[in-house]
Amino acid sequence: MDIEQIKRKVKKNLSEKRYLHTLRVTELARQLARTYGASEIHVQKAALIHDYLKETPNHELQSIIESTDDPLDILAYHPVLWHGPAAAIIAEKEFDIHEPSIIEAVRYHTTGRPEMDVVEEIVFIADYMEPARSFPGIEEVREAATKSIEQAISLALGNSIRYLIHQKATIHPQTFQAYNAYVSTLISEYGGNKIW
Ligand code: DGI
Ligand code: FE
Ligand code: FE
16 A cells, blocks of 8 residues: 555544544654655554554454464553554555564554664654653653654653653563663763663
8 A cells, every 4th residue: 555545544543633643653754764764655654554553442452463473462461552563463454564664663663672673763753752742851852863763762761661650550571671772872972871
């Protein structure tokens, strides 16, 4: 499917509010692809599909995840984490997507993971800092993203983990692993990693 076809299909499956979020993420991802030399087509397709199943009932997401050989550990965590992996599973069939970068960007857009490729990184950070988002520390993330996407991601993951701890929520191990991997990029500029 081309970008316009994907857009039409996604629009049909989402509320206006969620669709407008998707369009803002897609536009920001396109800009970041220019900055960081990624495929504009790949990041736009991934951004358009990333929340395709965000409004789908949990039991349907569960069936999709159970229909594959993928690790099922995600089902042991909060259902808010299911829409990315489920959308990644259906992307090939429903959107005719075969590019691994696009599929993985959709799969990991909520938790992140260590060593994301540039398409995954762009979708992850564009979702976090699209223009309508506002939360503590976001301006620092936006500023960092103009210079180093790795540093922006490490700050974003740190903020998310802090927020989730404050909420007394469980945190998926992938989020911690991603944080550990990306925080090492802070050493020079922010004086991070002072302990280890
Ligand atoms: O789908 P979006 O709202 O655009 O963004 P998202 O897919 O990044 O989902 C964000 C939500 O997911 C937010 O409420 C925080 C939550 N979240 C992210 N990582 C974790 C998590 N919730 C739990 N319980 N554990 C996590 O590791
Ligand atoms: Fe999402
Ligand atoms: Fe999103």
